[in-house]
Amino acid sequence: MSTSLPALLELLAGDLSPGGVVSGADISERHHSDWTRQGPCPPLAVLRPRTTEEVSRVLRRCNAVSQPVVVQGGLTGLAGGATPRPGEIALSLERLVGIEEVDTSGGTMRVLAGTPLGVVQDTAERHGLQFPLDLGARGSCSIGGNISTNAGGNRVIRYGMTRALVLGLEAVLADGTVVSSLNAMLKNNAGYDLKQLFVGTEGTLGVVTRAVLRLYPLPGERLTAFVATDSFEALVKLLAAARATLGGQLSSFEVMWSDYYEYALEQLAVSNRPFGVRHPHYALIEVEALDPAHDTERLGDFLARLLGEGVAADAVLARSLDEAARLWRVRDAAGELIPRLPNPVAYDISLPIAAMPDYVERITREGAALLRGRPAFIFGHLGDGNLHVISSLHSYADLAAYDGIVYGALAGIGSVSAEHGIGVLKRKWLGLSRQPDEIALMRSLKAALDPRGILNPGRVI
Numbered sequence: 001m002s003t004s005l006p007a008l009l010e011l012l013a014g015d016l017s018p019g020g021v022v023s024g025a026d027i028s029e030r031h032h033s034d035w036t037r038q039g040p041c042p043p044l045a046v047l048r049p050r051t052t053e054e055v056s057r058v059l060r061r062c063n064a065v066s067q068p069v070v071v072q073g074g075l076t077g078l079a080g081g082a083t084p085r086p087g088e089i090a091l092s093l094e095r096l097v098g099i100e101e102v103d104t105s106g107g108t109m110r111v112l113a114g115t116p117l118g119v120v121q122d123t124a125e126r127h128g129l130q131f132p133l134d135l136g137a138r139g140s141c142s143i144g145g146n147i148s149t150n151a152g153g154n155r156v157i158r159y160g161m162t163r164a165l166v167l168g169l170e171a172v173l174a175d176g177t178v179v180s181s182l183n184a185m186l187k188n189n190a191g192y193d194l195k196q197l198f199v200g201t202e203g204t205l206g207v208v209t210r211a212v213l214r215l216y217p218l219p220g221e222r223l224t225a226f227v228a229t230d231s232f233e234a235l236v237k238l239l240a241a242a243r244a245t246l247g248g249q250l251s252s253f254e255v256m257w258s259d260y261y262e263y264a265l266e267q268l269a270v271s272n273r274p275f276g277v278r279h280p281h282y283a284l285i286e287v288e289a290l291d292p293a294h295d296t297e298r299l300g301d302f303l304a305r306l307l308g309e310g311v312a313a314d315a316v317l318a319r320s321l322d323e324a325a326r327l328w329r330v331r332d333a334a335g336e337l338i339p340r341l342p343n344p345v346a347y348d349i350s351l352p353i354a355a356m357p358d359y360v361e362r363i364t365r366e367g368a369a370l371l372r373g374r375p376a377f378i379f380g381h382l383g384d385g386n387l388h389v390i391s392s393l394h395s396y397a398d399l400a401a402y403d404g405i406v407y408g409a410l411a412g413i414g415s416v417s418a419e420h421g422i423g424v425l426k427r428k429w430l431g432l433s434r435q436p437d438e439i440a441l442m443r444s445l446k447a448a449l450d451p452r453g454i455l456n457p458g459r460v461i
């Protein structure tokens, strides 16, 4: 790079509105890492554009001098993708916020990428609609980050991943070109669906700046049931029965193994337990009620039948929003509980439901010597074939060996990332889930869209 950093920052400051460049001691520690807190590193500077035009100008400038850039949204990622690496400038979208339009007849919303997911959800609800993407980090994560990582969350079983909720996008390429593909139509087969280049590619092919999102009708009420089972087989039967009986109204089927559940209760100081005794598995079931009174009765009948058949060992139906929130709190707390563990590691894997019991048994057995009594908490989205494993290592020196156990057991059957993405932390395991020709095609796309490799270098591929 021929331009010195102070000279480059001065030029960048001229490209941005006031307060657009933060450098040196003024950079908040928040920008040093994502939620994993692994390998924190201060960026050379933080750029804070207010408009797409400003994003375009600073990328053109950085590209001209091959200055690497790490893109940052709400910094709630769990794959290290937004954590700066030495020599990178952070491009933060925290000032690129706002809802531009809500079309209630078409069921769409146009938003700027830095807008927090919670704001998108609340705005949709104020218009009598819902944006169904939902995850524990809703208050902090940004919609641009959700799109870049193709976030999943709690309602994938009903509405699909973020990809299914994005109709159009605007993105800025590494050289500053603005690609505006702000389609708001449900059907549009006119040529390549370019927005998919930027959904789930973790900011390696372009920076998402705007999106047109798909909204759905707001249900009359969300009903929550909490069910215990005494075996994994019963849990799978419960899922099948819920799908068959509750159909399209089933919006969540979240599961927790008892070790996670007990740890969360203890950490959150929850005293009133719904059940008297401990069970090996728990499921949180959410139903979107159209007619709350009728659907509550139907869900109650469903639970009574499964209790009668011995599939459910115990069950409760939340009688108020408050009760439902208390039940969800334990599941939602996962993100905040991770940093409370010494040397935490979090996994996000995908595999066929039928393979789960053997998989869990295998990583428990093979991991025992490394964990030596430390926990391996398991919970996740059973209906999506997606489990999360959270462990606490004695030392990060054991990380590669433990990764090898958790990922190695997936070879040939599953994916090393179901919903969090590859980032930096899972890059060396990508080959377990993707064929060499697939990775070669990913590299071709990267070379075509970002020939100088300035956007999120070292992430994904």
Ligand code: ZN
Pocket: 152, 153, 380, 381, 388, 419
């Ligand atoms: Zn998840």
